[in-house]
Amino acid sequence: MAIRANHRVLLGYALVCAAALLCSDVNRVGAAEGQPSTPVTTSDFPVASDARLAGDAKQTRFVLDLDKTIQFRAFALADPYRVVVDIPQVSFQLPAGTGTAGRGLIKAFRYGLVMPGGSRIVFDLTGPARISHSYVLDAANGQPPRLVLELEEVDRTAFVQSLAVESRPELRSAIADAADAAVPAEAAAPPKPAAPADLRPVVVIDPGHGGIDNGTQASGESEKSLVLGFGLALRDRLEKGGKYRVVMTRTDDTFIPLAERVRIARNQSAALFVSIHADALPRGEGDAQGATIYTLSDRASDVEAERLAEAENKADAIGGVNLTEEPTDVADILIDLAQRETRTFSNRFARLLMGEMKNTVRMHKRPLKSAGFKVLKAPDVPSVLVELGYVSNKGDLEHLVSDSWRSRTVGSMAQAVDAFFAERIATAGSAD
CATH class of the missing domain: 2.60.40.3500 (Immunoglobulin-like)
Structure with missing residues (x-):
């Protein structure tokens, strides 16, 4: 019991320090609050x-x-x-x-x-x-x-x-x-009155890419648009149940640096972070298909996972962000302390998600993988990256643009989120 208590003290100290070090003014206030900003027509620009x-x-x-x-x-x-x-x-x-x-x-x-x-x-x-x-x-x-x-x-x-x-x-x-x-005055939202504390778990949905970063493209479809549409549909489904406060890292075609996606989750004290993507194999590297769920790992589970992580981690370079002087967010020892438990929860959600998705969605032959994705590195937020399918595969692309496929897949992911939090509540109750 003493060892467990000491671990909790160390973990709490680590998270407090990490939060203090990473506390920053996130530019995307509307996204962080889960609300789209006031629409501005393109004719204004x-x-x-x-x-x-x-x-x-x-x-x-x-x-x-x-x-x-x-x-x-x-x-x-x-x-x-x-x-x-x-x-x-x-x-x-x-x-x-x-x-x-x-x-x-x-x-x-x-x-x-x-x-x-x-x-x-x-x-x-x-x-x-x-x-x-x-x-x-x-x-x-x-x-x-x-x-x-x-x-x-x-x-x-x-x-x-x-x-x-x-x-x-x-x-x-x-x-x-x-x-x-450049932003018209009417686009600025008036200050909101203070609202009662919302104690529901926060789920952050992260549609990959955006703005200057198109992601993969095939047959006139771009990954950034496909995953944004899916992310918004998942948000709507989760909000409909009323159990969670849902935050989007982006609600429009805007580029968000990888570190800021992580900061949004941490600043919101998120209980779960789900990044949405759609992969593609380079020409000449064969034809893969099906959805894959990734968790964070120092070592990639296979060559394909390593390739994907390297590609996704280049998003900031694609957007022109200068990374040469980006500071380390948290000392390694704090990350190690916090991430042990966080990775356990991330892996648990990944397994639950696979169990739900396999009933409605075609899965990759190896549906659970891991690699060093930067966007999954919040030390205190359970995080997964979901590749919905391969835009380079004709069958997967047909699914990705299908409203009925999206509705079924969103439903299975929402069920996995419910199962994850039900399990955590039950575990917490038994621990007490």
């Missing part, structure tokens, strides 16, 4: 109608056509070589396939929302290059306003020297001013 590249491997120019002038900030990142342009929220109405083909110093580029009021363009470079000129042109001579970015080739030494601290701002500081100016 500047429109980007075309984008093009010109030049060669020595000098390359990027031009973005707009319907009004905007502010922007551009900076470079290393390993891999990238250039990031942060702008106010823009309605991208570019031709299909824009950015997939590169030219000169630019291999490819992607674009999208990174936070309410802020958009981002990320250029993948063929090698080290610096921004030689960047500017916005007013409309003139029948041409629309244009954002112009000019790059020139440099060696590695010159590139690294150009990475001054001020040229590598964090996500919020890079676009905060522009975002404040």
Whole structure:
């Protein structure tokens, strides 16, 4: 009994310390409260109608056509070589396939929302290059306003020297001013009166990817949209039962860094975190099918799990977030103390979830796996990552876009959540 009491004291101390270290102002207040922000129509934002590249491997120019002038900030990142342009929220109405083909110093580029009021363009470079000129042109001579970015080739030494601290701002500081100016005043929600304490367990649903990060894509479908639709349906099903307070990490097409997804769960004192994804095998690596449930592990359960974790953990790099100076959230000893019990609960929920899903959903031949997913690393929140299926598999993709399949799968996941909390309540009662 004394050993058990000491363990509880150490665990409690670890969680208090971890909470204090990680306490931060989560930018997505609406998502953290489980409520979507006030809708703002795309007509309120500047429109980007075309984008093009010109030049060669020595000098390359990027031009973005707009319907009004905007502010922007551009900076470079290393390993891999990238250039990031942060702008106010823009309605991208570019031709299909824009950015997939590169030219000169630019291999490819992607674009999208990174936070309410802020958009981002990320250029993948063929090698080290610096921004030689960047500017916005007013409309003139029948041409629309244009954002112009000019790059020139440099060696590695010159590139690294150009990475001054001020040229590598964090996500919020890079676009905060522009975002404040871009969001219409009516979009700001009035302060809410204090509500009575809600003692229901908090379930955080995390639709993967979003905004500038599309995830996998196949046959005109993108992972970010498929998993958002599923996540919202799961939220609605859980809220209908009234047993839980449900929080979404995102409720729209916004990019959320991996660390912030974890912070949302921790700041909400979540009792369960469920990340939703849809995998794809690279071309030439065969054809897999079925749903898979992942838990956190220092060692991947197999090569496929390791590949997937590496791919998912690159989300921040895809979004252009600079990770070189990201601080360690919690000391290793605190993580070890807290995660022992947390991983036990995570594995228990994974088994319950598999038991429910296998009755209604086609499962992978090895449905339970583990790997080092960053998004599952909250030391005090039981967490799983669910790959609903493979968008690279024709049959799975047909299921993923089916309303009836989604309804059945959401139902089985909701039953697993009920079983998990019923078991925890029963266990807690017997312990007392």
